[in-house]
Amino acid sequence: MAKxxxxxxVQSYREDGVVILRGVFTEWVDILGHGAEFHLKNPSKQSLVHHGEHLQGYFLEDFCNWRRIPEYTDFIFNSSLASIASDLMESNSVQFFHDHFFYKEAKSGVPTPWHQDIPYYCVSGHQTVSFWLPLESRQKNVSLKVLAGSHMLNKEVRPTSWSNNESFYEDNEAFMDMPDSDQYEIKEWETEPGDVIVFNFKTIHGANANTVDKVSRTLSFRLMGDDVVFRERPGRTSPNFPGINQKTGERMREDWFPTLWSG
Ligand SMILES: O=C(O)CCC(=O)C(=O)O
Known part of the structure; x- marks a missing residue:
């Protein structure tokens, strides 16, 4: 078991689809913070900027930058990320999927609506994990909130565009409506830099806009276990992987999604 x-x-993760781990990445906060500062000045072509209706600041999200930002590469290959992922997913192998950066200026952004990540992705499988790693202290009202146990739903929840709430794919019928959040226990925590909230790609989660007087920078690192395979979707995914050239059911190609751990 990872240190x-x-x-x-592991049991909480299996049952709730989410767990908080305190202080596991404290020694990486400055290194990742350095990478995030470079990132902010040099966002990629995939980055998106959102503006909240009544908030003056801006909210930037960006995907798949680990190859060009050495601090992210270092973290992915040299921290205990993969060994923790292997234990939590109860998986022998761990492959890296992608990184996702969220930058919210003070008094900025739009609320991140309740959603599941997996329907936006070109993968299927249950052995999955996202590490949501805030680089500053976070009060509960601006932290992640999660519906415990929602990873056990047997149909995917309809993905929508965060900007206009319309269905993300044309094939709308393949998905179920968002269940009522009252049916679940909502888990949310205050966090300190070094803490990480870890959740399954199927776990429903969301976040409020950044209404406080402080910048927030969060990195989410997404990893895949033994049962994860490529899945063709009825449109572009988020993130999109143009030229991936895979068929439904194939293991994700290792030249794009490196194996970090093989038990
Ligand atoms: O921090 C946020 O606003 C949302 C995070 C999120 O949805 C994710 O990491 O999957």
């Missing part, structure tokens, strides 16, 4: 987690974390 920072125990059997009860």
């Amino acid at each position: 920072f987690i125990n059997q009860s974390d």
Whole structure:
């Protein structure tokens, strides 16, 4: 078992689809912060900027920058990310999927609506994990919120565009409506730099706009286990992987999605 987690974390992850791990990446906060500062000045072509209706600041998100930002590469290959992922997913192998950066200026952004990540992705499988890693202290009202147990739904929840709430794909019928959040226990935590909230790609989660007087920078690192395979979707995915050239059911290509751990 990885140094920072125990059997009860693994059990919570299995049952709730989410767990918080305190202080596991403290030594990486400055390194990742350095990478994030470079990132902010040099966003990629895939980056998106959102403006909240009544908030003056801006909210930037960006994907798949690990190859060009050495601090992210270092973290992915040299931290305990992969060993923790292997334990939590109960998976022998761990492949890296992608990184996702969220930058919210003080008094900025739009609320991140309740959603599941997996329907936006070109993958299917249950052994999945996202590490949501805030680089500043975060009060509960601007932290991630998660519906415990929602990763056990047997149909995917309809993905929508965050800007206009319209269905993300034309094939609308393949998905179920968002269940009522009242049916679930909502888990949310105050966090300190070095803490990480870890959740399954199927776990429903969201976040409020950044209404406080402080910038927030968060990195989400997404990893895949033994049962994850490529899945063709009825349109462009988010992030999109043009030229991936894979068929539904194939293991994700290792030249694009490196294996970090093989038990
Ligand atoms: O921090 C946020 O606003 C949203 C995070 C999120 O949706 C994710 O990491 O999947």
